[in-house]
Amino acid sequence: MAGGALRAAVAALVLAAWGAHGLYFHIGETEKRCFIEEIPDETMVIGNYRTQLWDKQSESFLPSTPGLGMHVEVKDPDGKVVLSRQYGSEGRFTFTSHTPGEHQICLHSNSTRMALFAGGKLRVHLDIQVGEHTNNYPEIAAKDKLTELQLRARQLLDQVEQIQKEQNYQRYREERFRMTSESTNQRVLWWSIAQTIILILTGIWQMRHLKSFFEAKKLV
Amino acid sequence: MRAGMRALPVLMLVSVLGALRAGGTELTFELPDSDRQCFHQELERGLKFTLDYQVITGGHYDVDCYVEDPNGRTIYKETKKQYDSFPHRTEVQGVYTFCFSNEFSTFSHKTVYFDFQVGDEPPILPDMSNRVTALTQMESACVTIHEALNTVIDSQTHYRLREAQDRSRAEDLNGRVSYWSVGETLILFVVSIGQVLLLKSFFTEKRPSSGSTST
Numbered sequence: 001m002a003g004g005a006l007r008a009a010v011a012a013l014v015l016a017a018w019g020a021h022g023l024y025f026h027i028g029e030t031e032k033r034c035f036i037e038e039i040p041d042e043t044m045v046i047g048n049y050r051t052q053l054w055d056k057q058s059e060s061f062l063p064s065t066p067g068l069g070m071h072v073e074v075k076d077p078d079g080k081v082v083l084s085r086q087y088g089s090e091g092r093f094t095f096t097s098h099t100p101g102e103h104q105i106c107l108h109s110n111s112t113r114m115a116l117f118a119g120g121k122l123r124v125h126l127d128i129q130v131g132e133h134t135n136n137y138p139e140i141a142a143k144d145k146l147t148e149l150q151l152r153a154r155q156l157l158d159q160v161e162q163i164q165k166e167q168n169y170q171r172y173r174e175e176r177f178r179m180t181s182e183s184t185n186q187r188v189l190w191w192s193i194a195q196t197i198i199l200i201l202t203g204i205w206q207m208r209h210l211k212s213f214f215e216a217k218k219l220v
Numbered sequence: 221m222r223a224g225m226r227a228l229p230v231l232m233l234v235s236v237l238g239a240l241r242a243g244g245t246e247l248t249f250e251l252p253d254s255d256r257q258c259f260h261q262e263l264e265r266g267l268k269f270t271l272d273y274q275v276i277t278g279g280h281y282d283v284d285c286y287v288e289d290p291n292g293r294t295i296y297k298e299t300k301k302q303y304d305s306f307p308h309r310t311e312v313q314g315v316y317t318f319c320f321s322n323e324f325s326t327f328s329h330k331t332v333y334f335d336f337q338v339g340d341e342p343p344i345l346p347d348m349s350n351r352v353t354a355l356t357q358m359e360s361a362c363v364t365i366h367e368a369l370n371t372v373i374d375s376q377t378h379y380r381l382r383e384a385q386d387r388s389r390a391e392d393l394n395g396r397v398s399y400w401s402v403g404e405t406l407i408l409f410v411v412s413i414g415q416v417l418l419l420k421s422f423f424t425e426k427r428p429s430s431g432s433t434s435t
Contacts, residue, residue, distance in 0.1 A: 022245075022261070023245045023259055023260070023261045023336060024259070024260055024261070025257070025258060025259050025260065026258070033249070034249065034250055035247050035248060035249050036248040036249065036250070036331065037248065038248070038380060038384065126245075126247075127245060128245070128247065137344050137345070138344075138345060141345060148344075148345060148359070149358060149359060149362065151344060151345065152344065152359065152362040152363075152366070153362070155344060155366065156362065156365055156366060156369065159366070159369040159370075159373065160369065162373065163369065163372055163373060163376065166373075166376045166380070167376075169380075170376075170379070170380065170383070173380075173383055173384075173387070174383070176387065177383065177386065177387045177390060180387065180390045180391050180394055181390055183394055184390065184393055184394040184397055187394070187397050187398060187401070188397055191397070191401040194401075194405075195401070195404065195405060195408070198405060198408060199408065202408065202409070202412040203412075205412075206412055206415065206416055209416055210416065210419060210420075213420060213423075214423075217423060219423070
């Protein structure tokens, strides 16, 4: 019981302290904000957000507003929806990429209290962590009972794994780039030849047509 | 075992608070044409922060950027930059604002990446900051490797962004080659047929007088 109360106190303190330090931006009522994350495959992404509503009476942002919802939609590089969920006024969303490429994370508010929102702004605190930054090392140390040195080694292993994934992804991207460049090269080559042939044929047609026209007119 | 379990929430609390002293956000977002988007962060006095930004796709790959301190004073302002890095040590405590503007562009929307790093990296375990003994060789080697790997990851991010920009330009070029080729062929047909028709029309108008040349 005491553990539960302590955990609740920890959670409250975490949210309060985190909210004071995160990056935030303002969005309008029906505005949709999208962020792009270009990541290799099998990479975990954790996003935390917190919303505050502008209060006209007190001319400030309320610390927290129940009833305010945010809809989070995540699309993979092929446009397929990976995650599409409604969260409360603060939430945490997680997804793992299965294809490498640009994933799009879109947020828009889905407020149930439109009257409150009329002419108001919404302040959104957002934090997105990717790959090895999603690991919580003190938690891992406590769970696996690692010494400081073992924890350091674990962190270095995670970092190296992320570097390897990024390098594989780079190889895949370079292949796409090379295909695009070769396609451009081919197109320029074939179209140049085709246009020269068309030009010559058109010239020949013009001359023959005009010659027959002048012969008919008895000018030649 | 019991004490360890009880210490876990406290450990988590301290670690999270410790992590909040420093941190960073890197985001990639789309900036529509004639639009401006601002981000804000509350910072303490005496903190060192760095703002790196780069335009990945769109138009001439440039964007306006400015940074304001809590007193509204502009501490950094650049127009039509492709990429830049701005380090600064805060002198005032409060909310710092940085904005990206695409207001000079009428039809090209841009994709902008920015990385806002605040302070130094927190230690991996919260109780490391009050250790009494010096680091062993093993531990200092680990710290060196960790910092080197951070440099590698940063450089990979830099290359990934440049590759994305180059690929965007290449795909743009590919599309433009196709459109212009087809367009030029059509113009060629139109011009050549038009020339012939025009020339024919000169001679058909002078029909009454052209008959005299044959006599």
